[in-house]
Amino acid sequence: GQNIDQPTEMTATEGAIxxxxxTYQTSGFNGLFWxxxxxxxxxxxxxxxVLDGLEEKGRFSSFLSRSKGxxxxxLKELQMKDSASYLCAVKDSNYQLIWGAGTKLIxxx
Amino acid sequence: xxxxxxxxxWVICKSxxxxxxxxxxxxxxxxxxxxxxxxxxxxLMLMAxxxxxxxxxxxxxxxxxxxxxxxxxxxxxxxxxxxxxPEDSSFYICSATxxxxxxxxxxxxxxxxxxxT
Numbered sequence: 001g002q003n004i005d006q007p008t009e010m011t012a013t014e015g016a017i018x019x020x021x022x023t024y025q026t027s028g029f030n031g032l033f034w035x036x037x038x039x040x041x042x043x044x045x046x047x048x049x050v051l052d053g054l055e056e057k058g059r060f061s062s063f064l065s066r067s068k069g070x071x072x073x074x075l076k077e078l079q080m081k082d083s084a085s086y087l088c089a090v091k092d093s094n095y096q097l098i099w100g101a102g103t104k105l106i107x108x109x
Numbered sequence: 110x111x112x113x114x115x116x117x118x119w120v121i122c123k124s125x126x127x128x129x130x131x132x133x134x135x136x137x138x139x140x141x142x143x144x145x146x147x148x149x150x151x152x153l154m155l156m157a158x159x160x161x162x163x164x165x166x167x168x169x170x171x172x173x174x175x176x177x178x179x180x181x182x183x184x185x186x187x188x189x190x191x192x193x194x195p196e197d198s199s200f201y202i203c204s205a206t207x208x209x210x211x212x213x214x215x216x217x218x219x220x221x222x223x224x225x226t
Contacts, residue, residue: 033214033215040200040220040222041219041220042202042204042217042218042219042220043153043202043217044217045214045215045216048214087152087153096155096158097155097215099152099153099155100152101151101152102152
């Protein structure tokens with residue numbers, strides 16, 4: 001079967017750095033997405049990785065290792081508004097998005 | 110940009126009635142549109158994938174006769190929840206892609222919160 005694993009919940013302090021991990025087992029791989037979702041709102045796109053390595057975009061970076069079936073989302077200089085759920089999603093060989101359950105990130109002052 | 114709108118943003122209906130939710134891509138033509146359902150504190154669950162002019166592909170366990178999807182144009186898809194029941198109360202989200210293929214990002218609408226009383 002296809003599976004995406006993420007921690008259910010994480011807590012971090014304002015101004016700090018947090019890394020949210022995602023491991024996947026899918027039938028084929030055609031890219032990995034990270035989305036942010038605030039409570040009661042739709043997801044918004046954060047990043048896309050299809051090749052191994054680190055993609056940096058401002059305070060957010062995303063890393064991919066295809067051989068390990070592993071990705072992480074790194075958030076720096078955390079702000080209170082970063083409190084949200086972070087969803088990892090992988091496109092399989094049929095280009096269908098397989099979604100993780102999401103990681104709820106709680107930022108404390 | 111790539112903006113997707115949904116209407117209505119929230120709706121309350123009585124059990125047994127039908128509700129139609131619209132999803133529009135405002136500034137691009139959407140090759141494919143997706144309908145998701147999300148229950149509180151749970152992840153997105155894909156309900157169906159629709160391509161303009163063809164029948165939607167429903168995920169396993171989703172009743173196609175209950176959740177009617179029409180994708181009549183490249184900018185509009187509708188989801189009709191027929192004979193709604195309280196257990197259909199959920200957050201319904203649509204998304205759209207500009208192109209098909211590996212790097213096609215999904216642009217999400219703001220979601221529609223359905224409450225069935």
